[in-house]
Amino acid sequence: MELRGKQKRFLRSKAHHLQPIFQIGKGGISGPMITQIGEALEKRELIKVSLLQNTDEIATDVAHILTEEVHCQVVQIIGRILVLYRPSSKEKYQRISKEVKAI
Template identity: 30%
Template sequence: MIQITSEQRRSLRARAHGLNPVVAVSQNGLSDSVLREIDISLKSHELIKIRVFEDDRNVREEYLSQICEKLRAAPVQHIGKLLVVWRPSEEEDGKAAKAHRPPHSARTGPRRTKRSFQGDI
C-alpha cells in the first residue's frame, strides 16, 4: 500500500470530485476479475472511483484495504459506497504523478479571429 501525505490526499480528493465510478463491486465481492478491471483502470487513469454495492461499512473498508494491498495503490477516500483509489503511473517510477497537460489557453493550430462585417448599411 502506498502512503500519501495529507496534502496529496486533499489534492487527489479535489481531482476525484468530478469523476464517475469506473468499476463496480457487486454481490459477488472482490473477485479476481474485478481486481483485474481495477488494475487496468488504474493503469489508464491513475485516479479512479469504485462503487461498492455492499451495505456493511466494515466490508467496504476491507475491500479498500485489499485493493490497495494487492494493487500497490493508495486509499484516497471512502465516502458512502464510493472508494477513491490512486496509483502513480509506472512511467513516474513511484513519484507523485501530476497531470502534464498544456494549459487551456495553449493552442496547437492556427488562431481564429473574429471578423466584423463592414458592409453597406
C-alpha cells in the same frame, strides 16, 4: 510512497468530478475485477469504485484487499465509494502523478 495531507486533498478535489467506473455487487470482489482495476489505475491513475447495496462487502475491507492486491493507495472512503490512486509506470499516462509530486 505514502501520501501527505495536501496530496490527498489535491487528489480528492480531482476525484470529485469522476464517476465510479467499477461497481462491486453481490458477487463480491473477484480476481478478474482486481486485474481490471489494476489496468484502469495504470491508465487513469485516479479512479472511483462503488459498492452496490446488494453486496455483503464492507468498504474498509475492500479498500484493504485492493491496497494489498493492486498496490494502490486509498485516498478517501465516503460511504460506499472508494477513491483509489496509483502512479502510472508509463510516462505517457503520468498526468496526475506529476502534479502530486510537485505538491
